[in-house]
Amino acid sequence: MVMRIGGLASGINTDEIIQKLMSAERLPLDKMNQDRTLLEWQRDGYREIYQKLEEMDRYSIYEMKKPSTYNSKTVTSSLESAVTATATTSALEGSYSIEVSKLASSAIKVGTDKIGIDPNKALDEQGVATGKVYFNTFDVETNAMKQREVEIEAGDTLKDVLKKISDDKTNNVRAFYDEQSQKVIFETTRTGDYNQGGEEITFDSDFFNSTLKLQGAVEVGGTDAEFNYNGVEFTSKTNEYTMGGVTFKFNNVTEPGVKVNLNVEANVDQAFDQIMDFVNKYNELVDMINKSQTEERYRDYKPLTEEQKEGMSEKQIELWEEKAKSGILRGDTMLTSGLFNLRETWYSDVQNGGQYNVLTQVGISTGKDYLNGGKIEVDETKLKEALKENPDDVFKLFVNNEDGDGRGLINRLEDSIGNMMKGIEERAGKSTSTLDNYTLGRRMKDLDTRISNFEDRLLSTENRYWRQFNAMEQAISRLNNQSAQLLSQFGGGM
Known part of the structure; x- marks a missing residue:
């Protein structure tokens, strides 16, 4: 870094002169920044x-x-509290008549009595043995009851074990403890009668039968939906049924002899x-x-330099750049x-x-x-x-x-x-x-290199100016010293 002596000998405002000289030198840099x-x-x-x-x-x-964008269908129901429906583009327009005699339900078993353990404390601390315990749910693939297992580990609470059962989606059940009745409940996660009138949930281990009071629990639910469609009886494992591009949703049973009329129409609007x-x-x-x-395109409106922005308000800058960006x-x-x-x-x-x-x-x-x-x-x-x-x-x-x-x-x-x-x-x-990945980016990267090189040149130029002015100051200082000595000598001889 060049030492900067600001006009001590000459009385010249060196800073201001060099600043003006550098402003002229920076014009190409301003142009490159504007181009970027x-x-x-x-x-x-x-x-x-x-x-x-x-x-x-x-x-x-x-x-x-x-x-469906071009062929939307709307279905209206005469009794939406009982049956609603949606239609795909393949559904034929017309009327459908439905009576619902039974809704599909999930099977549920509730313990016969209050359990004698704290559901929030470790089971092994309450005398319940650790290890694997077993229950059964109906498996659709084998068309038979399938044994399921869950392991009681040291430190597990009842709620932990019931959560393990519910989290395993292959079990097709959710198990939970009801705080109010203090009983354990097992419920299938699907509706429908899969075991042809038999039970959907059974228990093999003493843990479920005795400890959780599920032995002798009566299973409720596990039924198929039953409905009459245009005079023909149908069943469904769920409370939905699709035919001919129309999906019917059963919300409630209908009164005996009451029919729900549904009309499928093109929804042109x-x-x-x-x-x-x-x-x-x-x-x-x-x-x-x-x-x-x-x-x-306002070609006279160039991007503003930082120096130009310093003398403008935010609104002035905004209006200027609006024109500069136009076209x-x-x-x-x-x-x-x-x-x-x-x-x-x-x-x-x-x-x-x-x-x-x-x-x-x-x-x-x-x-x-x-x-x-x-x-x-x-x-x-x-x-x-x-x-x-x-x-x-x-x-x-x-x-x-x-x-x-x-x-x-x-x-x-x-x-x-x-x-x-x-x-x-x-x-x-x-x-x-990145800048290397597109045409304008490569041009910007090239400008970045040129700007960086030019800034190095400007620094060298500014240092050169200061060296020249410093040399001038030193020369003037020596001249002043010589003059002072001469005056001193002349003055001493008089």
Whole structure:
């Protein structure tokens, strides 16, 4: 570090002079920092578009590829307290009549008496032997009762043992202690009669029979649901039953002779709303890309240096940077061609063998105003009519996962969005990308190297200026000393 002598001999404001000299020297550095900031803004602009594309691809396109988007069904029930239902796209429209005579229930056994042990203290301290104990539950795979085991370890409480039983999902039971009745309860985790009228839970060990008072406990429940569907008797292990794409849920038994009528109808409004949600998301994407290509570019507004920011308020900085960022991606050929490809997606015919081969047949178009970037416009009446008359062919127009002329419009859009995302990722990377992994990052890294080298040069230049001024100060100081000596000599001889 060069010693800095600030005008002691000359009286010159050396600091101010060198500061001004260095301001001129720093102009190329300011330009490089501004260039790097512009690259960061461009990268961030690309990433905002990338994020919008990713959301479109991950959520909106995903929803548009589901058959239920185009062929939603609604089921109404005349007695929802007893039976409700949902329908898939394959369900036929029409009426269903159901009477529910019995609900499916889980099997349960409750101890015959209060247990004589503290459920929160170690069992071995209460005289209960450690080791394995056994009980049985019905196994569907072998179609027979299967012995289950649980080990009582030293220090285990009753609650610990019951938790081990419940945590083992293969047991198909949950076991717990009821604080109020002070009894142990075993209950199957599934509804239905699996043992054809026999017991679902039995006990082999004295620990369960005597200690937990479960010997002689009467099993309750373990029944199948029983219902009459359009005059035919059916049973179900659970309180749900699916047939013909309709899933019926039994909430309660019906009064004798009372029938629940359920009607399955196409829900055109729901299908329309789901498609409109996609349209709105797509138009937001087009607006964002189109704006990046049409907003004005203020070339006189360069990124501010730190020195410039010091003399400005936060609001002034915000307004300045708003103009400086405007049009930062304008004229980008990757984005303009990508926008063109998105628009082009909707024009081609789809040779799918269905009723609808072009988008306009279902009331959707990209509009007449080319300047809007190809936003989608919807004829509500025409789209709802198509969804009502032939939702399956509307689906085939949008979704047909094959190559060539038969490829669906949504599949083609997915391809275009994927290509755009790939191009942006190569240019601007992701939030997790290093500078080496994308084009703008490599340019920023190059600028970082140049900036670092230039800062080293500036330091050398500043030190050189100080050495020169220090030399001047020293020369003036010597001259002053010589002058003083001469004056002193002349003065002494008079």
